[in-house]
Amino acid sequence: xxxxPTILKPKLVIAVIxxxxxxxxxxxxDRIGKTRLDxxxxxxxxxxxxxxxxxxxGARYLKPGEYTIRATSPGFSEVSxxxxxxxxxxxxxxxxxxxxDEAIDWLGKNPDIQLERETLAGELANKEGAALYxxxxxxxxxxxxxNHGESSIGSGPSERIEGGTAIIxxxxxxxxxxxxxxxxxxxxxxxxxxxxxxxxxxxPLITSVEDEQS
Amino acid sequence: xxxNRKKLVLVSTIFVAVIVLWFLYTIYSSYHRLHITTTSNxxxxxxxxxxxxxxxxxxxxxxxxxxxxTGSKDFRLRDGRYIVVVPKQxxxxxxxxxxxxxxxxxxxxxxxxxxxxxxxxxxxxxxxxKITATLSAKYPRIRLYSISPGKLYKQGxxxxxxxxxKDQSDIFNSDTLRVILHKKDSVWNIVTDPPEIxxxxxxxxxxxxxxxxxxxxx
Numbered sequence: 001x002x003x004x005p006t007i008l009k010p011k012l013v014i015a016v017i018x019x020x021x022x023x024x025x026x027x028x029x030d031r032i033g034k035t036r037l038d039x040x041x042x043x044x045x046x047x048x049x050x051x052x053x054x055x056x057x058g059a060r061y062l063k064p065g066e067y068t069i070r071a072t073s074p075g076f077s078e079v080s081x082x083x084x085x086x087x088x089x090x091x092x093x094x095x096x097x098x099x100x101d102e103a104i105d106w107l108g109k110n111p112d113i114q115l116e117r118e119t120l121a122g123e124l125a126n127k128e129g130a131a132l133y134x135x136x137x138x139x140x141x142x143x144x145x146x147n148h149g150e151s152s153i154g155s156g157p158s159e160r161i162e163g164g165t166a167i168i169x170x171x172x173x174x175x176x177x178x179x180x181x182x183x184x185x186x187x188x189x190x191x192x193x194x195x196x197x198x199x200x201x202x203x204p205l206i207t208s209v210e211d212e213q214s
Numbered sequence: 215x216x217x218n219r220k221k222l223v224l225v226s227t228i229f230v231a232v233i234v235l236w237f238l239y240t241i242y243s244s245y246h247r248l249h250i251t252t253t254s255n256x257x258x259x260x261x262x263x264x265x266x267x268x269x270x271x272x273x274x275x276x277x278x279x280x281x282x283x284t285g286s287k288d289f290r291l292r293d294g295r296y297i298v299v300v301p302k303q304x305x306x307x308x309x310x311x312x313x314x315x316x317x318x319x320x321x322x323x324x325x326x327x328x329x330x331x332x333x334x335x336x337x338x339x340x341x342x343x344k345i346t347a348t349l350s351a352k353y354p355r356i357r358l359y360s361i362s363p364g365k366l367y368k369q370g371x372x373x374x375x376x377x378x379x380k381d382q383s384d385i386f387n388s389d390t391l392r393v394i395l396h397k398k399d400s401v402w403n404i405v406t407d408p409p410e411i412x413x414x415x416x417x418x419x420x421x422x423x424x425x426x427x428x429x430x431x432x
Contacts, residue, residue, distance in 0.1 A: 033317075064317045160417050174388045181412065192426045196412040202387050204379065205353050206408045 034061040038091035039069060042117045046073035071096055075103030093120050138189045151176050158195050166195040244293045247319040251286040256300050256326055258283050263295040272297055272310040291315050300324055305332040333366040345373055348402045367425045371397045374429035377409055392429045394421055
């Protein structure tokens with residue numbers, strides 16, 4: 001009645017191998033025509049939605065197209081990002097901000113996770129910064145000073161776009177500001193592509209000079 | 215022996231059928247629906263894009279027409295790059311759009327712009343008076359400026375102009391300002407508030423970029 005275990009084992013191994021091969025085949029077939037998208041999200045247990053289909057972080061295989069990836073986690077802000085997938089694998093990083101005391105405490109008690117979060121946020125900022133300089137090459141040439149520093153064109157934080165960058169033109173005269181804008185055009189730069197701030201200009205339409213002085 | 219031959223024929227038939235079905239499926243799946251809608255009942259033509267085009271290139275061979283329609287229509291197209299053209303017609307400018315069909319159905323909304331002649335006709339003294347009244351109500355100090363005649367854009371729902379400072383002896387704050395308004399339900403609204411020396415596409419992403427560039431260059 002007792003079966004010989006030495007005969008059973010090879011059968012079991014073959015069965016496992018066959019099952020594994022079948023799983024690999026099914027997975028392989030399922031991935032045909034799809035592109036890998038790595039979704040990096042912290043906290044790792046955050047719920048991720050791909051076009052409102054609930055999933056989680058990690059590698060996902062999707063058909064080429066446009067997707068909105070959204071991550072939510074209790075105590076954290078919701079973040080989303082649009083992705084345009086073609087044939088090449090991509091990776092996105094979603095870092096919901098802690099908004100509740102519990103979430104902040106949780107990060108405080110998990111310094112490794114916080115460190116990883118900061119590292120990823122830094123990489124993200126560098127990537128976005130590099131993209132900004134690539135799309136607005138004029139930024140690579142700034143600042144430029146004129147008239148011994150009395151007027152200048154530089155860059156700085158935007159006044160109306162959170163986290164944005166603006167071109168800042170400093171000159172107290174109308175003709176000076178116009179000359180600098182003209183210089184931008186001569187460099188084949190379209191002034192309206194970024195926010196352009198003129199801190200020395202007092203807009204007479206909304207503020208009188210007397211108001212400004214008082 | 216006979217049985218084996220029958221089996222062989224059956225297996226071969228199934229194999230060939232699978233290959234044929236796969237081939238047909240491949241052809242079928244390489245076609246997708248392009249749903250085109252237009253805001254006006256204008257003629258729309260779809261051409262295959264010329265080979266070697268960049269993503270922004272809008273050239274096509276006139277012989278490569280794959281379909282045309284008046285108004286909205288569905289086109290079933292093989293995966294590839296196409297140029298959708300609304301030819302220049304009375305009151306409308308020519309409109310060209312490149313579209314890539316690849317892996318999924320797409321919808322394209324076409325909004326042909328009015329011709330310059332039509333837009334000039336729409337900018338009546340009455341319309342200008344309404345715009346001036348809107349600006350004056352919002353900015354009483356506009357008396358310091360001369361409002362240039364300005365220009366309508368798109369289907370007449372956008373207007374942009376420059377404000378020229380009257381006192382040109384003021385060397386400090388006599389900059390020309392730019393302002394863009396949008397008409398909704400026959401009411402003009404100031405979009406770029408306040409008027410500025412340079413209007414930014416980043417600050418006002420809802421304003422079509424070509425209008426921003428045009429007014430900034432004036």
